[in-house]
Amino acid sequence: xxxxxxxxxxxxxxxxxxxxxxxxxxxxxxxxxxxxxxxxxxxxxxxxxxxxxxxxxxxxxxxxxxxxxxxxxxxxxxxxxxxxxxxxxxxxxxxxxxxxxxxxxxxxxxxxxxxxxxxxxxxxxxxxxxxxxxxxxxxxxxxxxxxxxxxxxxxxxxxxxxxxxxxxxxxxxxxxxxxxxxxxxxxxxxxxxxxxxxxxxxxxxxxxxxxxxxxxxxxxxxxxxxxxxxxxxxxxxxxxxxxxxxxxxxxxxxxxxxxxxxxxxxxxxxxxxxxxxxxxxxxxxxxxxxxxxxxxxxxxxxxxxxxx
Amino acid sequence: xxxxxxxxxxxxxxxxxxxxxxxxxxxxxxxxxxxxxxxxxxxxxxxxxxxxxxxxxxxxxxxxxxxxxxxxxxxxxxxxxxxxxxxxxxxxxxxxxxxxxxxxxxxxxxxxxxxxxxxxxxxxxxxxxxxxxxxxxxxxxxxxxxxxxxxxxxxxxxxxxxxxxxxxxxxxxxxxxxxxxxxxxxxxxxxxxxxxxxxxxxxxxxxxxxxxxxxxxxxxxxxxxxxxxxxxxxxxxxxxxxxxxxxxxxxxxxxxxxxxxxxxxxxxxxxxxxxxxxxxxxxxxxxxxxxxxxxxxxxxxxxxxxxxxxxxxxxxxxxxxxxxxxxxxxxxxxxxxxxxxxxxxxxxxxxxxxxxxxxxxxxxxxxxxxxxxxxxxxxxxxxxxxxxxxxxxxxxxxxxxxxxxxxxxxxxxxxxxxxxxxxxxxxxxxxxxxxxxxxxxxxxxxxxxxxxxxxxxxxxxxxxxxxxxxxxxxxxxxxxxxxxxxxxxxxxxxxxxxxxxxxxxxxxxxxxxxxxxxxxxxxxxxxx
Numbered sequence: 077x078x079x080x081x082x083x084x085x086x087x088x089x090x091x092x093x094x095x096x097x098x099x100x101x102x103x104x105x106x107x108x109x110x111x112x113x114x115x116x117x118x119x120x121x122x123x124x125x126x127x128x129x130x131x132x133x134x135x136x137x138x139x140x141x142x143x144x145x146x147x148x149x150x151x152x153x154x155x156x157x158x159x160x161x162x163x164x165x166x167x168x169x170x171x172x173x174x175x176x177x178x179x180x181x182x183x184x185x186x187x188x189x190x191x192x193x194x195x196x197x198x199x200x201x202x203x204x205x206x207x208x209x210x211x212x213x214x215x216x217x218x219x220x221x222x223x224x225x226x227x228x229x230x231x232x233x234x235x236x237x238x239x240x241x242x243x244x245x246x247x248x249x250x251x252x253x254x255x256x257x258x259x260x261x262x263x264x265x266x267x268x269x270x271x272x273x274x275x276x277x278x279x280x281x282x283x284x285x286x287x288x289x290x291x292x293x294x295x296x297x298x299x300x301x302x303x304x305x306x307x308x309x310x311x312x313x314x315x316x317x318x319x320x321x322x323x324x325x326x327x328x329x330x331x332x333x334x335x336x337x338x339x340x341x342x343x344x345x346x347x348x349x350x351x352x353x354x355x356x357x358x359x360x361x362x363x364x365x366x367x368x369x370x371x372x373x374x375x376x377x378x379x380x381x382x383x384x
Numbered sequence: 385x386x387x388x389x390x391x392x393x394x395x396x397x398x399x400x401x402x403x404x405x406x407x408x409x410x411x412x413x414x415x416x417x418x419x420x421x422x423x424x425x426x427x428x429x430x431x432x433x434x435x436x437x438x439x440x441x442x443x444x445x446x447x448x449x450x451x452x453x454x455x456x457x458x459x460x461x462x463x464x465x466x467x468x469x470x471x472x473x474x475x476x477x478x479x480x481x482x483x484x485x486x487x488x489x490x491x492x493x494x495x496x497x498x499x500x501x502x503x504x505x506x507x508x509x510x511x512x513x514x515x516x517x518x519x520x521x522x523x524x525x526x527x528x529x530x531x532x533x534x535x536x537x538x539x540x541x542x543x544x545x546x547x548x549x550x551x552x553x554x555x556x557x558x559x560x561x562x563x564x565x566x567x568x569x570x571x572x573x574x575x576x577x578x579x580x581x582x583x584x585x586x587x588x589x590x591x592x593x594x595x596x597x598x599x600x601x602x603x604x605x606x607x608x609x610x611x612x613x614x615x616x617x618x619x620x621x622x623x624x625x626x627x628x629x630x631x632x633x634x635x636x637x638x639x640x641x642x643x644x645x646x647x648x649x650x651x652x653x654x655x656x657x658x659x660x661x662x663x664x665x666x667x668x669x670x671x672x673x674x675x676x677x678x679x680x681x682x683x684x685x686x687x688x689x690x691x692x693x694x695x696x697x698x699x700x701x702x703x704x705x706x707x708x709x710x711x712x713x714x715x716x717x718x719x720x721x722x723x724x725x726x727x728x729x730x731x732x733x734x735x736x737x738x739x740x741x742x743x744x745x746x747x748x749x750x751x752x753x754x755x756x757x758x759x760x761x762x763x764x765x766x767x768x769x770x771x772x773x774x775x776x777x778x779x780x781x782x783x784x785x786x787x788x789x790x791x792x793x794x795x796x797x798x799x800x801x802x803x804x805x806x807x808x809x810x811x812x813x814x815x816x817x818x819x820x821x822x823x824x825x826x827x828x829x830x831x832x833x834x835x836x837x838x839x840x841x842x843x844x845x846x847x848x849x850x851x852x853x854x855x856x857x858x859x860x861x862x863x864x865x866x867x868x869x870x871x872x873x874x875x876x877x878x879x880x881x882x883x884x885x886x887x888x889x890x891x892x893x894x895x896x897x898x899x900x901x902x903x904x905x906x907x908x909x910x911x912x
Contacts, residue, residue, distance in 0.1 A: 109785075110785070110786040111783070111786050111789050112785075112789045116784075116785055118444070118521055119444025119445065119521060122444070123523075125524070130519065130521075161436055162577060163437070163574065172594070231634070232630060235630065235636065236630055236633050236634040239634065243634045244627055245620055246597060330624050330627075332627065333621060333622040342623070
């Protein structure tokens with residue numbers, strides 16, 4: 077267990093340089109792209125003098141290094157600044173929206189893993205070539221369907237057509253079903269493909285043959301010896317996909333009108349609301365880094381060989 | 385003056401796919417999402433975006449405006465036809481000097497927080513919006529006001545710096561809405577940013593506001609006038625246009641606005657949906673950067689105007705929400721004069737180009753943004769027409785923020801645009817705000833992003849601004865429109881935009897306004 081503690085500690089220590097690098101990157105990017113937040117905030121009916129005053133109020137008339145220094149200073153003090161568009165504190169705006177995004181991402185992971193494992197294992201174990209091909213084709217299809225198109229199709233069938241589930245917004249658990257499916261299905265395809273390949277590989281290994289030879293029933297041999305080994309690469313994949321899932325919330329939240337962080341960042345980018353973009357990216361990046369650290373820790377807990 | 389910016393990114397390919405899918409799914413459509421029971425006391429409206437602020441002095445977008453119009457009231461207000469009538473003021477008059485306006489206020493009116501409405505409240509409101517330190521976004525709209533005085537508790541007097549012909553539409557503007565001075569003082573800069581930080585005199589009060597999720601308006605039972613019909617009005621932002629349409633069809637929401645052009649005909653064909661379309665203050669134009677050659681020559685601009693087949697463009701691309709323009713203003717606006725559609729005449733265009741020294745045409749570029757409905761397709765259509773008279777136009781597509789940066793504050797030598805798309809639409813529905821900031825060159829270039837400059841136009845527009853006599857004012861604006869629309873064109877006016885709103889048939893009393901907003905004080909939802 078001491079090894080585990082050290083692992084967690086090391087993972088957390090890695091967070092600091094990553095976040096610093098991300099801060100610099102995000103700050104550079106938002107300031108490099110064309111578009112003036114003061115102009116957008118003022119609206120096109122505003123007089124140039126009004127725009128100038130807003131720019132001064134926002135500190136955007138300062139040289140970039142000074143702006144960056146004050147951004148880093150404030151962020152270290154836990155202050156993400158104030159939204160240019162709405163005037164509300166960025167930290168609060170993110171906190172209000174974060175639960176929705178976390179639910180979506182978690183639901184997406186559950187669907188990706190649940191569905192992906194089921195299809196992947198079924199395909200790898202199936203003795204009939206047709207079933208395997210069919211399941212593989214299905215996973216390929218889901219892995220290559222764009223999530224926003226899928227989102228609209230789900231809405232069309234389950235809300236407009238069948239009337240089973242609400243099309244948009246939040247409020248009840250039912251509201252999250254379609255967005256989570258739209259978000260998770262693409263990763264489910266990838267997880268299924270990885271699972272199938274990995275299980276196939278493990279099934280041919282010597283230790284499994286040994287297990288069979290000493291009389292362990294086939295089902296048990298696969299479950300206890302096969303899957304445990306086969307799932308390690310899958311776990312790694314899921315850890316990597318979390319970043320993709322969070323990126324997917326950007327589209328899915330917009331389509332399903334879920335008031336989450338992804339959609340907030342879309343609006344923020346469109347309005348060149350620098351503090352909102354920076355705050356949102358920092359929070360999401362932190363989540364990705366933490367999840368990846370967690371997967372590393374879990375992987376090494378599952379497989380002593382990973383521990384170094 | 386102008387600029388109507390669609391609120392959400394417009395994913396065209398996406399919308400098209402859905403439209404296609406709709407056709408196939410039509411067969412399996414049931415009575416999805418129908419709410420059972422008797423007449424509902426709750427109406428759900430799908431906005432394209434959440435309100436940015438509910439502070440009238442700071443609003444610059446229509447999604448905010450339409451909520452503000454339910455919650456606050458100005459002294460005088462526009463009706464459905466943009467005629468101005470009494471609201472918090474019962475009557476008003478202007479003195480012979482043309483600068484002193486007296487408003488007699490309604491008695492017994494209270495704000496939602498209980499603060500009484502009186503002349504002092506009006507004075508404090510205009511002191512607030514005009515305070516240069518507070519720097520509210522609507523400050524420049526009221527720059528003509530010199531001072532506001534309390535005559536007695538129910539009489540207030542405005543004195544303008546000069547006679548100002550558009551004073552009434554300015555006072556009827558959504559940003560003239562009166563906020564509770566007590567609540568405004570208590571919340572300072574945060575006023576209008578959350579439900580508790582909002583208080584007006586309107587028929588509805590803000591009961592709750594979850595950002596990006598919903599604004600809940602509740603009927604204000606202490607309202608002085610005819611009380612609202614439905615107890616609760618919910619504004620639920622759905623940024624994606626295709627999802628907004630689906631939500632209406634599934635019955636998740638009762639009313640939607642900002643309908644994608646491609647979806648309007650299909651919604652119109654549904655028996656359970658009503659589509660309202662009305663002429664508004666909005667128009668779509670392509671502007672010239674006259675600081676660049678060859679656009680300094682009015683003949684070149686005229687040639688381009690004649691080279692474009694507006695009828696065909698409207699018919700083929702935007703027939704569901706547009707009518708060809710007939711002037712630099714739209715018919716609903718004060719000061720509008722019908723100068724007729726510009727005819728499609730490529731021969732005349734070629735002749736004008738030859739006279740200007742470009743018999744073989746020239747190469748140019750058109751900047752556009754998909755944030756305007758069909759923005760890219762319109763640029764393509766214009767370029768195709770220009771090709772026929774020898775002008776080769778490359779199309780550049782920008783996102784909204786980049787486009788806006790070209791428009792605001794760039795000196796001519798730094799602005800690379802030549803022809804650029806722009807949505808026009810004066811939020812006061814008046815010729816002054818519709819023409820002055822965007823085409824006047826002197827004394828300042830306020831929002832004149834094409835650097836248009838015509839000495840006679842400047843003189844006429846200045847005189848019209850200071851003219852309070854309606855007939856003389858109309859004559860001056862006729863001249864201004866003749867110059868900027870015909871003789872020395874500042875833009876190609878393509879079409880006037882119809883404002884469309886779609887509602888489920890069970891909903892009555894929806895009130896779309898030409899300003900491109902919709903209000904619900906008379907709306908009812910019948911049993912379904």
